[in-house]
Amino acid sequence: MSDNSDSADDTVGTDLDGDPVEAFETLGHELRLAVVEELAARQRASAWQPEPVSFADLRAAVGVADSGRFNYHLNELVGSYVEQTSEGYTLTPAGYEVSAAVLAGSHAGSEVGPVEGRLDHDCHICGATLRGHYDDGYLSILCPEDGYLFGNTVPPAAVAGRDIETVAAVAERDLRRTVEDAVDGVCPECYGGVETTLPADTLPRDTQQTEDEDAVPARFECDRCGLTFSSNAAGVVLDHPAVVAFHHDHGVDVRERSYVEVESATERVTSEDPPRTRVELELGDERLALTLDGDGEVLETERHGG
Ligand SMILES: [Zn+2]
Numbered sequence: 001m002s003d004n005s006d007s008a009d010d011t012v013g014t015d016l017d018g019d020p021v022e023a024f025e026t027l028g029h030e031l032r033l034a035v036v037e038e039l040a041a042r043q044r045a046s047a048w049q050p051e052p053v054s055f056a057d058l059r060a061a062v063g064v065a066d067s068g069r070f071n072y073h074l075n076e077l078v079g080s081y082v083e084q085t086s087e088g089y090t091l092t093p094a095g096y097e098v099s100a101a102v103l104a105g106s107h108a109g110s111e112v113g114p115v116e117g118r119l120d121h122d123c124h125i126c127g128a129t130l131r132g133h134y135d136d137g138y139l140s141i142l143c144p145e146d147g148y149l150f151g152n153t154v155p156p157a158a159v160a161g162r163d164i165e166t167v168a169a170v171a172e173r174d175l176r177r178t179v180e181d182a183v184d185g186v187c188p189e190c191y192g193g194v195e196t197t198l199p200a201d202t203l204p205r206d207t208q209q210t211e212d213e214d215a216v217p218a219r220f221e222c223d224r225c226g227l228t229f230s231s232n233a234a235g236v237v238l239d240h241p242a243v244v245a246f247h248h249d250h251g252v253d254v255r256e257r258s259y260v261e262v263e264s265a266t267e268r269v270t271s272e273d274p275p276r277t278r279v280e281l282e283l284g285d286e287r288l289a290l291t292l293d294g295d296g297e298v299l300e301t302e303r304h305g306g
Pocket residue numbers: 123124125126127128143144145146147
């Protein structure tokens with residue numbers, strides 16, 4: 001077999017022309033959402049090996065007496081959110097995604113909060129104790145002196161019954177995953193391709209963002225949905241093996257290191273053409289320096305001292 005005949009089969013097609021309005025309209029009925037929820041509950045409880053559910057069982061579980069009416073709504077779901085086989089009905093992956101979104105409560109953003117309180121972190125600029133503020137589905141990390149430092153969306157289900165410190169930790173974890181996905185070239189929203197530009201040619205437009213003169217911004221852009229966002233250069237290398245090992249050697253679990261602390265890394269553009277950025281992290285009396293190219297790739301790492 002030649003290399004050419006091999007490569008013809010290993011790329012998934014790119015036809016994404018389904019009508020999203022139609023797809024959402026399909027769900028615009030209480031009974032249909034109830035069917036999706038019922039099948040999703042069974043899928044969760046079955047360790048991803050759900051048994052198909054018969055028409056009669058499904059109708060009884062959702063609690064609809066009128067068989068004709070139930071049949072009509074169920075059929076509207078088949079082909080997009082529900083799959084029908086000779087043994088019964090199961091959920092499609094798209095159906096499961098819908099149920100996960102409903103579970104996270106992201107459709108009900110304004111019903112939880114506002115909540116505010118102090119966090120167990122100090123501002124990397126002035127040293128003051130930071131505060132977290134959650135309202136309207138958004139967590140902000142604030143410094144009493146420097147104002148807004150950063151924030152992230154957090155679905156209401158992640159907030160209910162939790163204190164502000166935990167909510168801030170959830171926001172940071174999601175932010176970290178978002179940046180890690182982008183650095184890996186995958187859009188956290190739509191799974192399109194993401195390009196990293198370092199240093200970002202333009203500063204982030206977010207006017208709330210505190211000007212931090214020492215930070216070198218990286219910019220991420222999705223080629224499918226157009227999502228753009230930024231991070232500082234240290235955020236780009238947070239899960240690089242050299243950074244993980246450096247922290248581990250100093251008894252620090254990098255997964256528990258707050259973004260607020262990593263922001264204190266030293267960042268500097270060392271060359272314009274080709275673009276090179278140097279990020280230095282310090283733990284104890286040892287320093288780790290990483291040199292990154294214009295795509296955020298690590299070209300070189302060095303450790304000094306220790
Ligand atoms: Zn501050």
